[in-house]
Amino acid sequence: MKKVPFKVQVVNLSKTFSSGPILALQKVNLHAREGEFVSLIGPSGCGKSTLFNIIAGLLKPDEGGEIYLDGERREDRRGFSAYMPQKDLLLPWRTILDNVILGLEIQGVKKSVARKEALALFPNFGLAGFEKNYPDSLSGGMRQRAALMRTILFKKDIMLLDEPFGALDSMTRSIMQQFLLKVWEEFRKTILFVTHDIEEAIFLSDRIYVMTARPGTIKAELSVPLPRPRDPHLVTSAPFVGIKRILLDLIQEESLKAFEEMSVVRCPSSVGLPDSVSNPPQNP
Ligand SMILES: Nc1ncnc2c1ncn2[C@@H]1O[C@H](COP(=O)(O)OP(=O)(O)OP(=O)(O)O)[C@@H](O)[C@H]1O
């Protein structure tokens, strides 16, 4: 039988930013199969957004790293994936409707056709009635939903979602998670998803990669063998809680490392001591 190639495969990928210089990523290896939902979780600053920028083709990795899409090594990856960056990047001079059709327009779809298609989705995203508003007049959560709608309308097989629900309250977040799963199950996209929220990662994913503190590399990979479709009540089940416990331990270790590193940068002579002890006020 012919082996199906991974939809996305990252091999030995490193990234050094010349300012500093900062080694952001170090020999990252990961993959996503076609139709798989894969999450990345790791401490702030470990290089998750950098990795997405590289996969989307917006940044160049260091020499030696390789990225395969649909089994082929790609140097120019622009246009292969629908990317929702961490910042929503809505264009302030366009209405929400015209913001969400951007991808379709770039692909040459007539504006009237694109608008018709997009308008049908507004109620699903809780944005009905806001079609003609400008981004400035929307809350952070509404802007994120608009950005997600735009990403889905890009209609690419691969979706890169960088903390798409980070600014949402927990109720809206839960509704959007279920909505995203519905879209994913219907269209069978391959999704790479960044989140800080462990429960969100478990609820949504087939597999989860845990990254180390900077320089980011893959520390662990966990399968999530929970049945689908996933019901919100699943979060209190024993298997869910078991996976959560493993992830919490892995992440706690890395978050402490990241925090210690920050402390070293701020006050090199006082590692391990709380600020109040190590940095007494100079002018009491
Ligand atoms: N354009 C850049 N120039 C220099 N350094 C950068 C640049 N972009 C990111 N970095 C550095 O690379 C590291 C990784 O940043 P990145 O934004 O990828 O982290 P992250 O894991 O997405 O963090 P967060 O969870 O806070 O979003 C950080 O130390 C950051 O300061």
Ligand SMILES: [Mg+2]
């Ligand atoms: Mg980020």
